[in-house]
Amino acid sequence: MSERHSRPRNLKKWLIAARPWALPASIVPVFYGTTVAFVVGDSSFHLLRFVLAASAMILLHSAANMMSDVFDFKRGLDKEVTPASGALVRGWLIPAQVAAGSLVLFTAGIVIGLVLVRMSGARLLLWLGAAGIVVGVAYAHLKACALGDLAVFLDFGILGALGAYLVQKPYFSWAPIIWSIPLALLVAAILHANNWRDSTPDREKRVMTVAGLLGDQGSLAYYGFLLFSPFFIILGLVLIPRLGSTHFRPMPLPAVAVFGALPAAISLWKKARRRRSPLRSMDFVLLDSATARYNLVFGLILTASIWAQYFLETLLHWAY
Numbered sequence: 001m002s003e004r005h006s007r008p009r010n011l012k013k014w015l016i017a018a019r020p021w022a023l024p025a026s027i028v029p030v031f032y033g034t035t036v037a038f039v040v041g042d043s044s045f046h047l048l049r050f051v052l053a054a055s056a057m058i059l060l061h062s063a064a065n066m067m068s069d070v071f072d073f074k075r076g077l078d079k080e081v082t083p084a085s086g087a088l089v090r091g092w093l094i095p096a097q098v099a100a101g102s103l104v105l106f107t108a109g110i111v112i113g114l115v116l117v118r119m120s121g122a123r124l125l126l127w128l129g130a131a132g133i134v135v136g137v138a139y140a141h142l143k144a145c146a147l148g149d150l151a152v153f154l155d156f157g158i159l160g161a162l163g164a165y166l167v168q169k170p171y172f173s174w175a176p177i178i179w180s181i182p183l184a185l186l187v188a189a190i191l192h193a194n195n196w197r198d199s200t201p202d203r204e205k206r207v208m209t210v211a212g213l214l215g216d217q218g219s220l221a222y223y224g225f226l227l228f229s230p231f232f233i234i235l236g237l238v239l240i241p242r243l244g245s246t247h248f249r250p251m252p253l254p255a256v257a258v259f260g261a262l263p264a265a266i267s268l269w270k271k272a273r274r275r276r277s278p279l280r281s282m283d284f285v286l287l288d289s290a291t292a293r294y295n296l297v298f299g300l301i302l303t304a305s306i307w308a309q310y311f312l313e314t315l316l317h318w319a320y
Helices: 010-017 024-039 047-074 095-120 123-137 139-144 148-168 181-197 199-204 210-243 253-273 278-285 287-319
Strands: none
Touching (some): 010 047, 024 047, 024 287, 047 148, 123 148, 181 199, 181 287, 210 253, 210 287, 253 278, 253 287
């Protein structure tokens, strides 16, 4: 029996519709922003707020994924079933069901966001959340105008980390913004890998993504930039404030541990370069999900490095 006509249980249908493989993009900034608030911002750790923030991000990200799938499916952009496909192209759900499910998730995420504004007292959080929701709802249209990369860079990078920071410590800081740029670039890499793979059908339907504008060779160069520039940015954030007269707090020295993820980045780069090989075609098809897993590993290493600095400073304080 074909996958299109194989009907799984309802729970699996909706999980696939939410595209869970992409959720690290929304989970990582919450962990990261929370860590920066506690370690750098000297905030208390509020477990309930953290859980609610993570839940809201997952709900809103899933809602945006589902809304985007409805848009792509109706425009005929999603036709072929791949391992990373959603429930629509598999024939498990119809567009009206997925659109309704998206609205339910958007509503739940908004309610949790309002609760967090009330709990934290951070008024800026309300505006950040509103901006994030507008971008999420309008994402499909932004993607069609080559603004999708910027949308995810902001939503699941800068705004996500800053929002998680404000949930814990309701005072503005540049640290979660600047320090989250490397992660935001990797989130853009996830989307670019997806759009690069789909650039031909996108152009046929007059959907112009960044990948479509750059073409194949330009997309390869752009993917390389998104993949490798985070290493140089982190190195700069670690070294430049220590070498110069800037008053901006340097990133903790253990952050250079992210270079341990360099072999994985090189592996992704090789997969991208082999995209035309008939024997390696599936590597390119699944490059977006592989990049999402890489983003998770990179983000966890970076988050752990900040915690390492905290524990090191605590031990030294006890010792002296």
